[in-house]
Structures are given as C-alpha cells and as structure tokens.
Amino acid sequence: MKKLSIIKIGGNVIENKQELSTFLKLFAKLDGLKILVHGGGKLATQLATKLGIQSKMVAGRRITDAETLEVITMVYAGLANKNIVAQLQAHKCNAIGLSGADGNMIQAHKRPVTEIDYGFAGDVDDVNKNIISKLLKADLTPVFCAMTHDGEGQLLNTNADTIASEIAIAMSAFYETTLYYCFEKKGVLQNIKDEDSVISQINNRSYTKLLNEGIIVDGMIPKIDNCFYAVERGVEKVCIGHHSMLATKDGLFTTITL
C-alpha cells in the first residue's frame, strides 16, 4: 500500500500570517501523497465580531445559525481556503481547494437537536474516497476546509479535526495513512505552562488518567477523541504536535495509540 499523510492545521496557525507561510512552505516540500485540512475558527470569530454577530461555542463546537453559516462560508471556503491554495501554488504544490460539497466529497447531516441546538453543524456520514483518490492520482493535493453538505442544498459547518479523522479513516481503505494534528504547541503537554513537557505517547488508559487529573482540557479533549476514533478505525499512525514535527521526524510530539 502507498503511504498518504493527512495533515490538519489549526486556527492559531492560520491566523498568524508568518506561521502559516512557514507551514505552507514546509507542507509543499513534503514528499509523497498528502491532503491538507484546515480550520479557521479564530478568523471566523474575528469577522463575525466585525459584522456585529456574536459567536457562541459549546463543548468546542460553534453554534451555527443562518447568519453565522454565511460568515463561516466566506471565511472557511473563501478567504482561508483560497489563500492557502494560492500560497501552495506559489511553492509549486498543485493544490485544489475543496469543501465537502465539491465533487460530493463529504456528505453529512445536520446534527440533531438535543439539549443544545447547534444549528447548521454537520455530522459526517460518508467521505467519497474514490474521487479523492482520483485527485491524488492526478497529482493534485486536496485542501479541505471545515464545511460539508447534506445533499439537499444545505451547507453545514463541521469541525476541522473531525473532517481530518473522517478523511483519514476513509482513505485507509486504499493507503497506509498517517494523520497529523498540527497546532501551536510541541504536543500534548503534561504542564500547559511548560512548552517542553511533551507527553510522547498517550493510550486509552493514560488518557483517562490525564483527563481525571485535569491535564487535558478544552479543545484538546475533542481533538484526542478524534485521534482515538481514527486509530480504532484503521488509521496507521496519529500524531499531535507543532508543524515542525513534519520535517524533523525524531523531534518532540505526541503519538496516540490504543
């Protein structure tokens, strides 16, 4: 089986022009087949504020009403995605920018209303692995934003970490996949104030302990849940760390195992 890297880049990097540019240079140079998934939550919150729209997050997920859906479509599928694609083109990486609606690549349904109504937030049903594979075979590098669709004309907001894990799982049918979650820190930290206290490996048992001790909190919880979800469903390797881990494979980062 050929190897495929799925790399997710978070909002803190996308928001920082210098960091983003450094990352994209590095990404463009990576050997082998690759897919980029990007967030942009921070940029969306900034634009919403400028437009006088309040942003509401519950358990790391954005409550997406109709107005917010318009903002995130402009930011994720427009500004962030096209800026990334243009920069990758400048580095001679033949990137193609996509939402889940393009080529019917990621189908989802609106998250059912329980105690919380997340609005137009989507839970993934299916990833079109055949068409993604065709893009890779045509030497294109897919760049996905955090949007899916329901097949009936409705765009949906879907967390970028979830999109990355769902794509990695689907592509594992054809490729030996590695999923990298890149963010601004060197990895999952034992002490959030100590940048070098990277936990090199987390398994199910140590994860429970780290949760109980309050060492892993906030956005890191759904991120690690996505990691386990991916490893349990056939993704060969899942890592969390700074994007520099892509260049220096022996550096500090966190690997998630069962």
Ligand SMILES: Nc1ncnc2c1ncn2[C@@H]1O[C@H](COP(=O)(O)OP(=O)(O)O)[C@@H](O)[C@H]1O
């Ligand atoms: N133990 C930990 N180690 C590192 N980061 C942690 C930890 N616990 C919580 N976090 C937080 O998780 C955040 C990453 O999650 P999130 O904001 O969702 O990232 P992204 O925007 O990359 O998807 C970090 O910015 C950090 O504040």
Ligand SMILES: CC(=O)N[C@@H](CCC(=O)OP(=O)(O)O)C(=O)O
């Ligand atoms: C439903 C939901 O919460 N979607 C996310 C999608 C963007 C994202 O995941 O961005 P980061 O990776 O930068 O956090 C949001 O709107 O914030």
